[in-house]
Amino acid sequence: MDDEWICGRLGEDEPWMLGAVNPPVFENSLFTFASAAELGEAIRNEDERYVYWRGTNPTVDLAQRKLAALERAERAKCFASGMGAISATISSLVSAGDHVLVLGAVYGPTTQFLRYLEKFGVTHTHVDDLASGDSAIRETTRLLYFESPSYMRYEVFDIPAVTAWAAERGLVTVMDNTWSTPIFQKPITMGVDLVVTSLSKYVGGHSDLVGGVVAGPSRLIRPLALTEYQLYGAAMSPHDAAKVIKGLRTLPVRMAAHQERGLAVASFLDDHPAVRRVNHPGLPSHPGHALAARQMSGFSSLFSLELDTESREEVGAFIDLLRHFRVGVSWGGFESLVNAPALSVEESVRATMGIPVGLVRLSVGLEPADTLIKDLGLALEGVGRLA
Ligand SMILES: Cc1ncc(COP(=O)(O)O)c(C=O)c1O
Known part of the structure; x- marks a missing residue:
């Protein structure tokens, strides 16, 4: 079946x-x-x-x-x-x-x-x-x-x-x-x-x-x-x-669309000079990619990027510059979301979990990938100008 x-x-x-x-x-x-x-x-x-x-x-x-x-x-x-x-x-x-x-x-x-x-x-x-x-x-x-x-x-x-x-x-x-x-x-x-x-x-x-x-x-x-x-x-x-x-009823087709959009956005960020790294197992640059490809038949669209910064203010400014990502908890819905542990999780908890200040989590929804990529590109440029 x-x-x-x-x-x-x-x-x-x-x-x-x-x-x-x-x-x-x-x-x-x-x-x-x-x-x-x-x-x-x-x-x-x-x-x-x-x-x-x-x-x-x-x-x-x-x-x-x-x-x-x-x-x-x-x-x-x-x-x-x-x-x-x-x-x-x-x-x-x-x-x-x-x-x-x-x-x-x-x-x-x-x-x-x-x-x-x-x-x-x-x-x-x-x-x-x-x-x-x-x-x-x-x-x-x-x-x-x-x-x-x-x-x-x-x-x-x-x-x-x-x-x-x-x-x-x-x-x-x-x-x-x-x-x-x-x-x-x-x-x-x-x-x-x-x-x-x-x-x-x-x-x-x-x-x-x-x-x-x-x-x-x-x-x-x-x-x-x-x-x-x-x-x-x-x-x-x-x-x-x-x-x-x-x-x-729509899960298989939604997951295919999430995969495609998530990977397009993650690849763009992976190549961006202001991004230290992207944690998405679907990217060939991820250390677990080969293993993931062996035991998974696809990749969802929740991942994190690490901004090249130690400043919580800069992380906040990046998030505030985004127009197409709503700021919120949870993930996996039709709407793109952004969240940053440095701003939403208690400092001691973040540090114990080994999560860097610059880590930002994105849940890529079902909007066109090029709209989201443009939005992220502009926000990264904007933070660059502020820095
Ligand atoms: C990985 C993971 N497992 C479990 C849960 C808990 O699910 P729920 O919010 O439906 O209680 C969450 C919620 O964010 C989650 O991210």
Whole structure:
């Protein structure tokens, strides 16, 4: 089954009522049963039966079936946010006394959540590579968590090598695949146990949705669906699931357009004298490019550039000169966005993450690339004049 079919038609083989092209949105907080015995049986299997919206819903289920198929996973569970999926997934895998290894830079709130878990006796260690992982691993290490490409620096990890290393040491692997989406990278086919994705980015695609998903084998998804999903209450609503289904219908073509525009903009910046470096794994100049090309079938359009400056004011002036990039958090939508950790992240956090002052993150949207390139060129010239 190809990804286009999964995105457009999987789970929709039977015509919907009145020949509707889109599925109905099941706006039900509960479902009823013919007898108390039937209800009891459904509650015992609530990960698969429709009982109450906080556990299951048919519209959410359809989104989950499509996302599981895209990830080549047995099952998927959708949450009210990416962090909902990440926190429930990590919690389902650890107990008091356990230790988590984090490889490379990961999304800030994921690290914050791991710090939060310390009050329940779960500790973690950040390592930059597998060799350091060998020194940091403990008897109590249960889980290896990573992103590839990594957060802000877009470092590429050799996914089959990471999962083989983890499997030899008896660790479960969890990978955040938000950057690539399952259209461009399928971590489960490279040995990752559980894949988490924020649906708020490319999958939703229209900056009108916050959602998340975890995909993997039934043996790991079922307990999580029956426990953390139910108890934390970060359930996806059927309305948001309808937006996920809508986003999936155009995801393959949007990702192709994001790739093309992102690479055009990144190549322009890579050749610009005022730019120290561009961190985009799709560029041949990126140290992880060959590896990325081996394990990914394409590149999204979120990347960073490093201005040749140590001045926060200069970074601010560059951003303020841009006309076609809106200033904001998040990414992966139709609109181009710019953000700079030196201006938006606490100074000590930026420094600990090893992010240079001049690092600027761009999310290239679906506007024409030449308009964005012209905008960036003028802003770079403008900052040059100010300097
Ligand atoms: C890489 C990555 N993972 C996870 C998340 C969290 O997703 P959400 O905002 O949907 O909770 C984000 C959000 O920015 C992210 O950038």
